[in-house]
Amino acid sequence: MATMATGKVLLYTKVAPPKAPKRRSRAGCNFCKDKKKKCDEVRPFCTRCQERGQDCRYEPIKPRQKRKVGMTEDRHSSSDETQEIPDSCPEMPSSNPDAPARNAVPPAPSEPHAIGTCVQSDTPELGPANIRYSSEPSADPSLALIGTAATPSPSPSPILEFCFPSFGEFSPDFNERFLMDYFCNTLSHLIVLREDEGNPFQQLVLPLAYESQAIKCAIYALASAHLVGKGMDRRENSENSIRFHNEAIRNLAKLIELGHGVDRNELLATIMLIVYYEVLVQRRRSNLVEGHLKGAKAIMQNSPSRKNRTSNFLEQAFRFYDVIAALSSGTAPLSNDPICKNLEKSSLRRSQQHVSRVGGVDALLGLATSLWPVIQKLSGLLTLKNDLEASVAHGDVSGATVTQAKFDAECAAVEFLLEEWQPVMPTECPSYSDFEKLSSSAKGKMKGFQSIFNNALAYRHSALVYLYRTIYNAPRNHPVVQHHASVSLVHCKDTVLHEGPMGALLWPLFVASCEAVDPMDRQSARDTFQGITRRQGMANIDRAWEVVQEVWNRAGEVDASDAQMPNGIMAVGKKDLWRRVSEDMGVTIVFG
Numbered sequence: 324m325a326t327m328a329t330g331k332v333l334l335y336t337k338v339a340p341p342k343a344p345k346r347r348s349r350a351g352c353n354f355c356k357d358k359k360k361k362c363d364e365v366r367p368f369c370t371r372c373q374e375r376g377q378d379c380r381y382e383p384i385k386p387r388q389k390r391k392v393g394m395t396e397d398r399h400s401s402s403d404e405t406q407e408i409p410d411s412c413p414e415m416p417s418s419n420p421d422a423p424a425r426n427a428v429p430p431a432p433s434e435p436h437a438i439g440t441c442v443q444s445d446t447p448e449l450g451p452a453n454i455r456y457s458s459e460p461s462a463d464p465s466l467a468l469i470g471t472a473a474t475p476s477p478s479p480s481p482i483l484e485f486c487f488p489s490f491g492e493f494s495p496d497f498n499e500r501f502l503m504d505y506f507c508n509t510l511s512h513l514i515v516l517r518e519d520e521g522n523p524f525q526q527l528v529l530p531l532a533y534e535s536q537a538i539k540c541a542i543y544a545l546a547s548a549h550l551v552g553k554g555m556d557r558r559e560n561s562e563n564s565i566r567f568h569n570e571a572i573r574n575l576a577k578l579i580e581l582g583h584g585v586d587r588n589e590l591l592a593t594i595m596l597i598v599y600y601e602v603l604v605q606r607r608r609s610n611l612v613e614g615h616l617k618g619a620k621a622i623m624q625n626s627p628s629r630k631n632r633t634s635n636f637l638e639q640a641f642r643f644y645d646v647i648a649a650l651s652s653g654t655a656p657l658s659n660d661p662i663c664k665n666l667e668k669s670s671l672r673r674s675q676q677h678v679s680r681v682g683g684v685d686a687l688l689g690l691a692t693s694l695w696p697v698i699q700k701l702s703g704l705l706t707l708k709n710d711l712e713a714s715v716a717h718g719d720v721s722g723a724t725v726t727q728a729k730f731d732a733e734c735a736a737v738e739f740l741l742e743e744w745q746p747v748m749p750t751e752c753p754s755y756s757d758f759e760k761l762s763s764s765a766k767g768k769m770k771g772f773q774s775i776f777n778n779a780l781a782y783r784h785s786a787l788v789y790l791y792r793t794i795y796n797a798p799r800n801h802p803v804v805q806h807h808a809s810v811s812l813v814h815c816k817d818t819v820l821h822e823g824p825m826g827a828l829l830w831p832l833f834v835a836s837c838e839a840v841d842p843m844d845r846q847s848a849r850d851t852f853q854g855i856t857r858r859q860g861m862a863n864i865d866r867a868w869e870v871v872q873e874v875w876n877r878a879g880e881v882d883a884s885d886a887q888m889p890n891g892i893m894a895v896g897k898k899d900l901w902r903r904v905s906e907d908m909g910v911t912i913v914f915g
Contacts, residue, residue: 350362350364350381351364351369351381352364352369352371352372352379352380352381353380353381353382354369354371354372354375354377354378354379354380355369355371355372358371364381366381366504367379367501367504367505367509367555368555378556380497381497381501382497454572454575454576454579454618489504490503490504490507492533493532493533493539494539498563499539499543502542502543502546502547502563503532503539503542503543503546505546505549505550506524506542506543506545506546507522507524507525507529510545510546510549511524511525513825513826513858513859513860513861514599514826515686515687515824515826516684516685516686516687516688516689516775516778516824516826516827517684517685517686517689517775517824518686519768522686523632523636523686526632527632527633527636527637528542528592528596528633531586531588531589531592531633532592535574535586535589535592535593536570536574537571537574537575537577537578537589537593538571538589538592538593538596540567540568540570540571540574541567541568541571541592541593541596541597541600542596543563543567544563544564544565544566544567544568544570544571544596544597544600545564545596545599545600545603547560547561547563547564547567548560548564548568548600548603548604548862549603549860549861551564551862552603552860552861552862552865553860564600564604568597568600571593571596571597571600572597574593575590575593575594575597578590578593587622587626587627587634588633588634588637590622590626591619591622591623591634591637591638591641592633592637594615594618594619594622595619595637595640595641595644597615598612598615598616598619598644598915599915601615601913602644602863602913602915603861603862603863604862605863605911605913606862606866606909606910606911607909607910607911612644612648612913613648613652613654613657616641616644616645616648616657617657619641620641620645620657620658623638623641636686636687639685639686639687639688640687641658642658642695642699643687643688643695643827643915644915645657645658645699646695646698646699646702647827647830647913647914647915648913648915649699649702649703650698650701650702650789650830650914651830651911651912651913651914652913653705653706653898653902654705654706655702655703655706655707656699656702656703658699684749684772684775687826687827688827689775689778689779689824689827690746690747690748690775690776690778690779691746691778691779691782691783693744694744694746694779694782694783694786697737697740697741697744697786698782698786700733700736700737701737701741701786701789701790701794704730704733704734704737704790704794705793705794707726707729707730707733708730708794710726711723711726711727711730714726734790734794734795737790738787738790741783741786741787741790742787744783746776746779746780746783748772748776749772770821770822770823771821771823771824772823773817773821773823774817774818774819774821774822774823774824774825775823775824777814777815777817777818777821778814778818778824778825778827778828778831780810780811780814781811781814781815781818781828781831781832781835782830782831784807784808784810784811784814784831784835785807785808785811785830785831785832785834785835786831787803787807788804788807788808788811788834788835788838789834791803791804791807792804792838792899793899796897799838799840799878800840804838805838805840805841807835808834808835808838808839808844809835809839809841809844811831811832811834811835812832812835812836812839812844812847812848812851813847814831815828815831815832815835815847815848815851816847816850816851816854818851819850819851819854819855819858820854825854825855825858825859826859827915828855829855829861829863829864829867829914829915830914832848832851832852832855832867833867833870833871833901833912833914835848836848836851836852836871837870837871837874837899837900837901839875840878845875848871852864852867852868852871856868863912863913863914863915866910866912867912867914869908869910870901870904870905870908870910870912871901873904873908874900874901874904877900877904878900
């Protein structure tokens, strides 16, 4: 051992580990940078901005410049500097399986095909009145409309010098990229019921938006409107939603005017996104939703379609809103699905079509896919009932006899199918007996399936409430009405408690809540509305809750007047209380 001058012995030496270099975050928001504070970089709003009510904005991250040492002159003849490649690049959502492969060259436009014509006006807010959807078929049916959009992906830099910011392929504008991000990563998750095979809005609609200004503007409008409902920067987002909505309408009108080589899916996607927007923002009485749905129907009828996942999804969205709009307004649905034309025959046999297909969990309809034709038929019964009452009032005995027979047969068929139908959990869903043994992700998936299961049962029981209350004119205190209203509210509440998807729950929740009499049922309705409002943040949910509370306020007085009618039956032609309340409040609700 070596003895030092001090007399101490040097036992060992240890090299100190290098200090980790301090890296200053360059991805913080503008407010935190200005205040020189650490930003947690939570998007869309960091914690500091949320606490202070600041407008939280993020600028695109600029590539860091890094000088290379020891490089020869011939390898860097123009510069000794190169850009440092970021560690990771934002990934685009899943590509459309119907679109060409990544970075593929977009296909050439298809042959011309006439879709329709449109007329625009100079009014500040545009709607279906400014678009003329043609119902005339193409002059040459042999000319096919086959258009596909390229997968939304930039061509990579040959030397990987930089990476686009998120959704930079869609727009150079930061606000538009933010709205696209919000739609894909927040809003799209709230309007579907199943995503284990991918979110259809991300997989199917987003690729169409890559080259479609109409779809992009419709997405920006919808995202802005939802942000207004969430209370985020109300004034700016409200102005943006109107501006982008008008731009979407103008671009849609231009597409319809062109008619030649226009992608049918692009038209349908734009219309359906505008329908989502109208449902979200509409408050006063309007026929905007019905007008756009008629336009979608005309396009589907008169333009040829190449059947693929995108077209199937868009047509499913049309069928969903067609029925929901009919139930909301009390009108007949626009489409007549062939499966609904033979309900009377199908009611004579017990078959598997009464039961949800095993594993058939639809992104929009959940486990209620096989129930939907029955709901569609139910939505048309009120119009048939009104026709019957009109024939009786005008003394048309023969017409009334025919209509009465049809009405009775369809009501009996619908009631039978509603009583028989039961959803079935998918085969891949584990049983509750194994719940504690499951992993956390498997438990979450199972709870999601349970929410979808309860959602389907809520539709079944609320449909029976609607049948007895609106179609049969049964009083509120009728035992069948109260039984199904109470059971439906249990399933609505369980849908929320399982924390799974809650899309499309508003109609069964509203129908059952309006008829609730028992204090416990009303408390369940109150709790469920609060839960779905926190999760979904949709303005039409708030309006529906306002109507329900007013219905409860008036219910005692109205029930007393109905009790004076013979056998407690409501007067012929008398509207549901909730419809009268909505008219008095000047509110229109579409239960989408």
